[in-house]
Amino acid sequence: EAGVAQSPRYKIIEKRQSVAFWCNPISGHATLYWYQQILGQGPKLLIQFQNNGVVDDSQLPKDRFSAERLKGVDSTLKIQPAKLEDSAVYLCASTSLAGGYEQYFGPGTRLTVT
């Protein structure tokens, strides 16, 4: 079974620029999550999708962050414009409703904003 795929793995941009991250969850996983992990901290949930609907985006800074999962499979997370404090690893994870509880994480995208 292929794991959660993310791209790019690394991205360096200047503040005020825009950036987009892509995630392909494990096949058949209905629930998809985007987390932000700042160095030295645990992952913080940004947004949760079930199929193509948003379940929770209460911690997503909506003035600059957006995410979509149009066909209920792949997802993109966008930041526009980026700030220095957005430097972090962005992790995508997925869960099978049938499988229960375990979240499977992708390798993450390390974003550096200069």
Add this chain to the structure above:
Amino acid sequence: GQNIDQPTEMTATEGAIVQINCTYQTSGFNGLFWYQQHAGEAPTFLSYNVLDGLEEKGRFSSFLSRSKGYSYLLLKELQMKDSASYLCAVRADNDYKLSFGAGTTVTVRA
């Protein structure tokens, strides 16, 4: 809100045992998870507790006391490859969303 506390760092010797404690105060409770995260890599699932007691899985065991809001992860027969960050996470309700602690960095020394 959710409050999950765990020590920042721990150091132990190869072959020894280390216990990582986690305390939590959450608006609800529907399971506690432990994840292992090597530097620069994604978290990987180690254990899940939803009922009180000890769950053993090879060299790793996890304990939960719901009345005390407390869990620990026990790592036995430590190996160098166990050097990593260990994340405690709580699922507060039924929508699978996890709240993570800041992680405990374990360093195993020869």
